[in-house]
Amino acid sequence: MDSLIERAAQDLLKSNHAIALTGAGMSTESGIPDFRGPDGVWTKNPEAERRAYETYHNFLRNPKGYWEDVLGGRSVLGDLMNAQPNQGHKALVELDELGILKAVLTQNIDALHVKAGNRRVLEYHGSVLKLRCPSCGTRYERGEYDLQGLKQRDELPPRCRKCNSPIKGDVVHFNEPIPQDIAQESMEEAWKCDLMLICGTSAVVYPFAQLPRIARQRRFDEVRSPVTTTTIIEVNAEPTPLTAEGISDYLIQGRTAEILPRIVEAVKKLSR
Numbered sequence: 019m020d021s022l023i024e025r026a027a028q029d030l031l032k033s034n035h036a037i038a039l040t041g042a043g044m045s046t047e048s049g050i051p052d053f054r055g056p057d058g059v060w061t062k063n064p065e066a067e068r069r070a071y072e073t074y075h076n077f078l079r080n081p082k083g084y085w086e087d088v089l090g091g092r093s094v095l096g097d098l099m100n101a102q103p104n105q106g107h108k109a110l111v112e113l114d115e116l117g118i119l120k121a122v123l124t125q126n127i128d129a130l131h132v133k134a135g136n137r138r139v140l141e142y143h144g145s146v147l148k149l150r151c152p153s154c155g156t157r158y159e160r161g162e163y164d165l166q167g168l169k170q171r172d173e174l175p176p177r178c179r180k181c182n183s184p185i186k187g188d189v190v191h192f193n194e195p196i197p198q199d200i201a202q203e204s205m206e207e208a209w210k211c212d213l214m215l216i217c218g219t220s221a222v223v224y225p226f227a228q229l230p231r232i233a234r235q236r237r238f239d240e241v242r243s244p245v246t247t248t249t250i251i252e253v254n255a256e257p258t259p260l261t262a263e264g265i266s267d268y269l270i271q272g273r274t275a276e277i278l279p280r281i282v283e284a285v286k287k288l289s290r
């Protein structure tokens with residue numbers, strides 16, 4: 019284990035464009051359950067997963083009903099608004115401040131990388147702190163709309179101030195396309211990085227799960243690629259399909275909130 023942590027630190031120090039890809043395993047230690055781990059929301063409640071497949075369709079068919087559900091219900095992930103970053107998030111901020119980490123691409127919707135202070139965060143599945151217009155792509159801070167007021171005055175759904183279409187939460191639901199700006203920027207990051215640090219994701223949700231595979235494939239596509247080698251490191255409590263398929267070069271098995279700070283310590287020690 020110690021030797022893998024040192025190897026990760028050396029790889030990070032050698033890199034020119036390191037990025038992190040993160041998933042729900044980053045946030046379990048901030049009190050937010052994951053979906054597919056042993057205590058995951060879907061693992062324990064498959065019915066909630068089935069319902070989640072209908073949310074986007076519900077919005078398209080009946081935006082008012084969608085908003086009544088959103089404002090009347092409780093998130094399956096608990097109180098995301100008040101969750102706070104943990105030691106793992108803070109370690110990624112330190113790598114950013116050291117000039118090593120250039121971007122964080124996250125599937126998490128909890129905004130904890132933004133709260134922690136990373137400078138470039140691409141929220142692939144959106145953020146609970148924002149609203150978005152699916153028609154023109156404009157995003158709004160949640161506080162810009164008085165959602166409870168609209169509900170009380172029977173004026174739901176909220177409407178886009180640019181194009182007047184009904185807006186939804188920024189979070190991307192099953193069967194909903196990834197917003198084009200984020201999809202494009204994430205693809206560019208995966209294409210140009212020479213190190214990918216993948217933290218706490220089971221890497222089974224597509225198209226996000228395609229990003230490590232793009233970085234790996236690029237190795238065999240040197241003519242078109244700006245870099246020729248990419249080191250892919252996983253930090254996860256258990257092996258994932260990326261480990262099994264040999265997409266990652268190595269797995270550091272353990273908790274993100276413990277392993278990531280140890281990697282940062284090793285980076286600092288080696289650069290003294």
Ligand code: NAD
Nearest residue numbers: 041042043045052053054126127128218219220255273274
């Ligand atoms: P997932 O639930 O499919 O997988 C989580 C992975 O993290 C598992 O491989 C598990 O072994 C690992 N893990 C759990 N706790 C860990 C820890 N402390 N340290 C290291 N590894 C740990 O999650 P996913 O791959 O991110 O995909 C789930 C989808 O659901 C995402 O698309 C995301 O949008 C959404 N989601 C978001 C949140 C959040 O915002 N915090 C939480 C749950 C689900």
Ligand code: ZN
Nearest residue numbers: 151154178181
């Ligand atoms: Zn709009």
